[in-house]
Amino acid sequence: DRLLHLEVRVVPYGQRQNLLIARDVTQLVNLEQTRRDFVANVSHELKTPLTVVRGYLETMSDSDLDPMWLRAISLMGDQTQRMSQLIDQLLVLSRLENTSNDYLQRTVDIPSMLQNIIRECQVLSGERKHNIELLLECDCSLKGNESELRSAFLNLVANAVHYTPDGGNILVHWRAQTLKSQDGESTSAVLSVVDDGVGISVNDLPRLTERFYRVDKGRSRDTGGSGLGLAIVKHAVRRNSGELKITSELGQGSNFSCHFSDEVVSKPAVSKCIGRT
Numbered sequence: 001d002r003l004l005h006l007e008v009r010v011v012p013y014g015q016r017q018n019l020l021i022a023r024d025v026t027q028l029v030n031l032e033q034t035r036r037d038f039v040a041n042v043s044h045e046l047k048t049p050l051t052v053v054r055g056y057l058e059t060m061s062d063s064d065l066d067p068m069w070l071r072a073i074s075l076m077g078d079q080t081q082r083m084s085q086l087i088d089q090l091l092v093l094s095r096l097e098n099t100s101n102d103y104l105q106r107t108v109d110i111p112s113m114l115q116n117i118i119r120e121c122q123v124l125s126g127e128r129k130h131n132i133e134l135l136l137e138c139d140c141s142l143k144g145n146e147s148e149l150r151s152a153f154l155n156l157v158a159n160a161v162h163y164t165p166d167g168g169n170i171l172v173h174w175r176a177q178t179l180k181s182q183d184g185e186s187t188s189a190v191l192s193v194v195d196d197g198v199g200i201s202v203n204d205l206p207r208l209t210e211r212f213y214r215v216d217k218g219r220s221r222d223t224g225g226s227g228l229g230l231a232i233v234k235h236a237v238r239r240n241s242g243e244l245k246i247t248s249e250l251g252q253g254s255n256f257s258c259h260f261s262d263e264v265v266s267k268p269a270v271s272k273c274i275g276r277t
């Protein structure tokens, strides 16, 4: 009564026949599930003790201890906050991997979501004063999970801010794309986040969306990065019928684009510019 997972391939055999090759991957699938459960459980269990430690550190930082101890407490506070963010990201990632999102589907107003995200990222840019431009070429909405889409888009714009030097340019572009096929026309929608920042070398591109992968560990640590952001983006976009594509050139800048299939684009395309801020 065991549930089997099979990987099936069809390969041509001779001139008119095909060969069906089935491989039992049950053990691999079970192992992957065990890994996911382990990460989810450990992350969850770490949350409570960490909250207690943070609480005590906060109380101690208000006391009249020697300045040397207060500095140490403040450093410990920063590091525990970093750990807490890491755990939150791990929990987001395991939710994306382990749960179905069918019940949270609704029509998401992407243009207003992008406007809010840009406001937040302007605050993040602070004194570094990036020129963040929003170009809305369509008013399409998406049928999907609002919080997942928001988390994906926010990660992309925040990364562009992190990895673009002071005063650099970031373009957030929302547009519709009409694709012609044998079955007729379909309208997909594309979000691109383009920056003229540090860029990524061609060797690093294929591994970028792996968990914990960071191009330059020293530089990434400076920005407080964990290497989980793009893994979250990839899963969140995929769960909402989209695909993440990345192009980049070292020293020139990057383009992260999310392509959403016509099944989730809920408004007909408007092919004029409806806004630029």
Ligand code: ADP
Pocket: 159, 160, 163, 164, 195, 197, 198, 199, 200, 208, 213, 214, 215, 216, 220, 224, 225, 226, 227, 228, 229, 230, 231, 254
């Ligand atoms: P992190 O938390 O380190 O930012 P991410 O998963 O979001 O982790 O990104 C993985 C790595 O990809 C980053 O460490 C960085 O090296 C690279 N990266 C992400 N976005 C950009 C970007 N817009 N420009 C250049 N490099 C980027």
